[in-house]
Structures are given as C-alpha cells and as structure tokens.
Amino acid sequence: xxxxxxxxxxxxxxxxxxxxxxxxxxxxxxxxxxxxxxxxxxxxxxxxxxxxxxxxxxxxxxxxxxxxxxxxxxxxxxxxxxxxxxxxxxxxxxxxxxxxxxxxxxxxxxxxxxxxxxxxxxxxxxxxxxxxxxxxxxxxxxxxxxxxxxxxxxxxxxxxxxxxxxxxxxxxxxxxxxxxxxxxxx
Numbered sequence: 001x002x003x004x005x006x007x008x009x010x011x012x013x014x015x016x017x018x019x020x021x022x023x024x025x026x027x028x029x030x031x032x033x034x035x036x037x038x039x040x041x042x043x044x045x046x047x048x049x050x051x052x053x054x055x056x057x058x059x060x061x062x063x064x065x066x067x068x069x070x071x072x073x074x075x076x077x078x079x080x081x082x083x084x085x086x087x088x089x090x091x092x093x094x095x096x097x098x099x100x101x102x103x104x105x106x107x108x109x110x111x112x113x114x115x116x117x118x119x120x121x122x123x124x125x126x127x128x129x130x131x132x133x134x135x136x137x138x139x140x141x142x143x144x145x146x147x148x149x150x151x152x153x154x155x156x157x158x159x160x161x162x163x164x165x166x167x168x169x170x171x172x173x174x175x176x177x178x179x180x181x182x183x184x185x186x
Contacts, residue, residue: 050155050159051158051159054155054156057071057072058148058155061081061152062144062148065147066079066082068155069154071155072154072158074150084143085140088136091136092137095130095132095136099129102129
C-alpha cells in the first residue's frame with residue numbers, strides 16, 4: 001500500500017501547497033471570465049488620402065524657397081522664406097566681392113613692404129568680410145532647408161482638422177464587469 005507522503009520506493013511525494021492551489025484556481029477562473037475587447041465600429045483603413053503631396057511640396061520648395069508654401073497655401077510664410085534667402089544671397093556675394101578686394105589689397109601690402117599696422121588692418125578687414133560671407137551662406141542654407149521642411153510638414157497637415165468641435169464624453173460602462181468608458185470625438 002502506498003501512502004500519500006511516500007511513493008512506492010519510499011521517496012517523499014511533494015504535497016501541493018496553498019500557493020500552488022491558488023495559482024491553479026486563478027488560471028481556471030481566467031478561462032471562465034468573459035474576455036472584453038474594444039470593438040472597432042469605424043471602417044478600417046490602411047492609408048490616409050492626402051490632398052497635398054508632401055514630395056511635391058518639398059520639390060517646389062527646393063526649386064524656389066517659398067514655392068512650397070504657395071503649394072500648401074501658407075501664403076504668409078512666402079515672404080519670410082523668400083526674403084531671408086534673397087537677402088542672404090545678396091549679402092553672400094557682396095561679402096565675397098569685398099573679401100576678394102581686401103585679399104588683393106592685403107597681398108599687395110605684404111609684397112610692397114607697407115607698415116605692419118596697415119597690414120594688420122587689411123588682414124582684419126579681409127577676415128571680417130570672410131566671416132560675414134560664411135555666416136550669410138550658413139543662414140541661406142538653414143533657411144533653404146527650413147523652407148523645404150516647412151513645406152513637407154504643411155502638406156502633411158493640410159487636411160488636419162483644427163475646428164473647435166472636440167469633445168470628451170465620460171459615462172459608466174454597463175457591461176458585466178464594473179468599468180468606466182471614455183469616448184473622444186475628433
């Protein structure tokens with residue numbers, strides 16, 4: 001005869017503890033409780049049809065800064081991007097011409113053996129025009145890239161609804177289990 005605490009070979013049989021029975025009970029109750037998931041009543045769509053194509057907006061903006069904003073109908077941004085780009089182009093070429101003039105004068109002063117004060121002054125002016133030229137180029141490139149990024153974002157958000165018709169409805173959920181339902185209307 002085999003007892004409950006020892007097996008046929010005399011080895012002890014582990015007795016199920018309270019924790020093990022509780023785990024088994026929880027697993028069995030999980031099979032009994034009805035599973036509730038959110039039901040999707042809206043038609044399922046994989047893609048959103050955009051009115052304005054972002055690629056076209058970027059290409060327009062890269063062709064001429066401000067043209068992408070015209071395409072996305074952000075008319076107030078056109079003078080900003082066009083003005084910054086046009087101004088920095090003019091400043092770039094002005095500073096580049098002045099830099100070349102000052103560089104030639106500096107080279108002549110060094111070759112002619114002028115005083116060190118004159119040479120230092122010409123060198124300082126040459127470097128100032130070079131720095132201004134480089135800053136103008138950096139500002140132009142930044143405005144050029146920002147115009148393209150703004151056109152891209154503007155095309156994506158063209159159809160975005162910004163009306164004041166937003167609401168939240170909180171009410172009790174009257175299913176089998178107690179709960180709270182939150183509905184957000186866009």
